Amino acid sequence: MTGFGPQILAALVVGLVLGLVARSTGHSEETPTGLGVTLQVIGSSYVSLLKTTVIPLVFFAVVASIANLAKVTNAARLAAKTLLWFGITSLIAVVVGLVIGAVMQPGVGTGQQAPEGYEGKTGSWWAFLQGLVPSNFLGLSASTAAAEDGTLSTSVSFNVLQVLVISIAVGVAALKLGERARPFLDFSASTLEVIQKVLWWIIRIAPIGTVGLIGNAVASYGWDTMGTLAKFVVAIYVGLAVVLLVVYPVLVKAHGLSVRQYFTGMWPAFQLGFVSRSSIGTLPVTQRVAERNFGVPRGYASFAVPLGATTKMDGCAAIYPAIAALFVAQFFGLDLAWSDYLLVIVVSVLGSAATAGTTGGVVMLTLTLSTLGLPLAGVGLLLAVDPIVDMGRTGVNVVGQALVPALVSKQEGILDQDRYDASRAGANLLADDEADLLDAGHDGGAGTGAERRPEASRA
Numbered sequence: 001m002t003g004f005g006p007q008i009l010a011a012l013v014v015g016l017v018l019g020l021v022a023r024s025t026g027h028s029e030e031t032p033t034g035l036g037v038t039l040q041v042i043g044s045s046y047v048s049l050l051k052t053t054v055i056p057l058v059f060f061a062v063v064a065s066i067a068n069l070a071k072v073t074n075a076a077r078l079a080a081k082t083l084l085w086f087g088i089t090s091l092i093a094v095v096v097g098l099v100i101g102a103v104m105q106p107g108v109g110t111g112q113q114a115p116e117g118y119e120g121k122t123g124s125w126w127a128f129l130q131g132l133v134p135s136n137f138l139g140l141s142a143s144t145a146a147a148e149d150g151t152l153s154t155s156v157s158f159n160v161l162q163v164l165v166i167s168i169a170v171g172v173a174a175l176k177l178g179e180r181a182r183p184f185l186d187f188s189a190s191t192l193e194v195i196q197k198v199l200w201w202i203i204r205i206a207p208i209g210t211v212g213l214i215g216n217a218v219a220s221y222g223w224d225t226m227g228t229l230a231k232f233v234v235a236i237y238v239g240l241a242v243v244l245l246v247v248y249p250v251l252v253k254a255h256g257l258s259v260r261q262y263f264t265g266m267w268p269a270f271q272l273g274f275v276s277r278s279s280i281g282t283l284p285v286t287q288r289v290a291e292r293n294f295g296v297p298r299g300y301a302s303f304a305v306p307l308g309a310t311t312k313m314d315g316c317a318a319i320y321p322a323i324a325a326l327f328v329a330q331f332f333g334l335d336l337a338w339s340d341y342l343l344v345i346v347v348s349v350l351g352s353a354a355t356a357g358t359t360g361g362v363v364m365l366t367l368t369l370s371t372l373g374l375p376l377a378g379v380g381l382l383l384a385v386d387p388i389v390d391m392g393r394t395g396v397n398v399v400g401q402a403l404v405p406a407l408v409s410k411q412e413g414i415l416d417q418d419r420y421d422a423s424r425a426g427a428n429l430l431a432d433d434e435a436d437l438l439d440a441g442h443d444g445g446a447g448t449g450a451e452r453r454p455e456a457s458r459a
Contacts, residue, residue: 008271011210015039018211019218027219036219042212049202049209050281053195057280059167060192061306066171067185068302075303078408082304085404086312087349089251093243093314094348097322098341100239106231106323107330134162164310196284203272203284210275217387229385232327239319240392244270248403255410257420264424265293266399273398277390279309286398293424294406295416301405308401313364315393315400318348321368328369328378340372347371 018039027036069075174181174188252262269289273282287305290296296304322344329336347368366379409415 007207008210008275011207012214012275015211015214016218019215022215022219029220036216039212039215039219043209043214043216044212046202046205046209046212047277050199050276050278053199053202054278054280055163056191057195057199057283058163058310059170060188060195061283062164062167062310063171063174063188064185064192065303065306066168066175067188068299070175074412078300078412079303081408081411082307082404085408086308089247089314089400089404090312090318090349091345092247093239093318094322094345096242096247097239097319098326098344100235100242101323101326104231104235104238105326105330106235107327107332134166199281199284203276203281206272206275213275213277213387229382232323232382233385233389235323235327236320236389237392239323240315240396243314243319244396244399248399251407252403255407257406257410261293261420261424262403265289265420266402268293269398269402270395274391274395277387277394279313279394279397279401282394282398283309286402290402290405292419294402294409295419296402296405296409297414297416300409300414304405304408305401308404309398312401312404313393313397315396316390317364319396320389320393321348321364324365324378324382325368325372325374327382328374329372331378332375334374336372343371344368 018035022033022036022039025033025035027033032040069079174185249259249262252259266289269282269286272285273279276282279286283306286309287301290301290305291298325344326336328334348364365382366376369376369378406415406420
């Protein structure tokens with residue numbers, strides 16, 4: 001059977017060809033064609049399947065990950081180091097984004113003026129802090145709008161950031177209660193396994209979703225429709241490439257690990273994150289990359305990776321908003337002071353949880369523009385190319401979410417070095433039986449789980 005990687009690559013090619021065919025036959029938003037609409041439906045349906053798992057996966061993954069800290073010696077130190085490295089890598093990524101935005105100046109030369117009514121008021125991110133306070137247990141909100149024919153439609157949405165806060169509080173409370181919370185934690189762990197099983201089924205049809213996602217992007221935007229946004233897209237991908245191909249390898253080398261093994265190990269998570277555009281949807285693969293390819297103990301990985309999938313977004317919450325903020329300011333001919341650059345850094349490092357693992361970095365972009373007092377019309381301007389840049393953003397996100405636990409494990413002396421250095425040839429992260437997949441890696445070598453290697457956890 002063809003491996004998952006070749007399936008994804010084949011799907012990319014098929015989607016590209018079908019998208020070009022749809023484009024050449026006249027597909028556009030104004031004049032949709034059958035092929036173009038089909039690609040759009042396939043792609044959007046796949047993303048919708050991924051999104052259906054977001055809320056329960058975030059809640060139970062975070063609760064279970066916090067509970068798993070009880071299985072790891074020096075849990076508090078591991079948690080603190082993990083969060084510290086999340087912040088350090090985010091800081092590096094946002095500085096990279098600011099430098100690239102300042103050097104490439106993707107928005108300069110448009111001659112555009114600030115939108116009518118724009119007063120240049122300095123924004124505030126207090127609204128973001130207020131958004132941390134849950135309005136109800138599910139972070140649920142509803143809005144009603146009137147259609148042109150007079151009918152009313154109500155849409156329900158979840159505030160994933162509030163769900164994250166709730167799940168952290170519940171997880172910590174359960175951890176404090178100890179044995180009295182054991183039935184609840186067992187239920188959470190079982191529920192998480194069920195959700196992840198369903199998610200695995202969704203991931204298995206990723207090649208089909210890939211055909212639709214890539215095909216729709218090409219059919220809708222083509223090669224030359226980005227216009228003045230082309231330089232912005234290039235700037236984003238330059239920033240992503242610097243972090244993925246320079247910053248991360250430097251950190252890997254600085255920790256005494258093989259850069260070659262880093263590249264071969266991170267590929268499964270990167271490729272799925274690239275096509276799915278969802279850190280949460282890629283979570284099972286990201287965690288397996290951390291455990292099987294990078295040698296992170298399972299007990300620690302089950303805490304750090306789910307937490308990273310909801311809070312660590314070097315692509316969406318650091319590189320992208322930094323370059324986008326500079327692009328919007330340059331596009332409308334507005335000047336930024338050094339204090340504004342510092343503000344971008346603060347918001348990016350502290351506000352990454354606003355992206356919450358779902359597709360797109362629109363929330364983070366809105367937060368950044370509001371904080372700087374830049375025109376929010378820039379959000380609508382950049383939405384035209386968001387699907388294109390979001391692929392690369394998410395790919396970098398998931399690589400960082402797997403890498404940081406490996407770096408911390410190396411520092412703490414609990415990394416399975418043999419697993420990290422093992423050959424990737426023939427590896428298949430999508431084996432039918434997940435338990436057999438994990439157990440197969442134990443033959444002839446040390447296990448990766450902290451619960452199987454208590455002596456490693458105490459190192």
